[in-house]
Amino acid sequence: ARVFDLSVAFTMTLSGVTVAHFAAQTGVGVAPAVGIALGVALLIGVLNGFVVVGLGVDSFIATLATGSLIKAFITMVTNDQSITGVQLLRPPFSSIAQTDVAGLTLPVLYLLVVAGAIWFVLERTATGRRLYATGFNPDAARLQRVATDRLRFLSLITSALLAGVAGIVFTSAIGSG
Numbered sequence: 001a002r003v004f005d006l007s008v009a010f011t012m013t014l015s016g017v018t019v020a021h022f023a024a025q026t027g028v029g030v031a032p033a034v035g036i037a038l039g040v041a042l043l044i045g046v047l048n049g050f051v052v053v054g055l056g057v058d059s060f061i062a063t064l065a066t067g068s069l070i071k072a073f074i075t076m077v078t079n080d081q082s083i084t085g086v087q088l089l090r091p092p093f094s095s096i097a098q099t100d101v102a103g104l105t106l107p108v109l110y111l112l113v114v115a116g117a118i119w120f121v122l123e124r125t126a127t128g129r130r131l132y133a134t135g136f137n138p139d140a141a142r143l144q145r146v147a148t149d150r151l152r153f154l155s156l157i158t159s160a161l162l163a164g165v166a167g168i169v170f171t172s173a174i175g176s177g
Helices: 008-025 030-054 059-078 106-124 126-136 138-143 148-174
Strands: none
Touching: 008 030, 008 059, 008 148, 030 059, 030 148, 106 126, 106 148, 126 138, 126 148, 138 148
């Protein structure tokens, strides 16, 4: 959709730190901690979408700035210390990434499902064709009544949510945030 999200790694890290904090250091269960982490990722996606689409800032600059702010926030909150805890090392949290199914770990299966879903959307749906049109020639797509701004906004939200999921899975795999 002709937008680039350079804050993916930072969003992933913040989601991992968030789920680790709520799962290990508070009395919140695993499911609410995962929900909070995904909510944080969604908030970052909405912020990126607002700045890029709403304010018209170039996506490279806006998402790089968002990533820098996220990194500063993580450093401020954690004091550059890893968040660890017994709750992160045992089920149900550890089973998010450390379970084998048919000889494959769950992160590999997550990757296959997400890649398949993205392939299906891009290759087999009208939304995928609209995304390609927006990315290749946004003016022509807009003249064909494609909601280019909405697609760009949703692309940034999707990117942030996928980064959030990756952060949760990574935190589950290593047992710390």
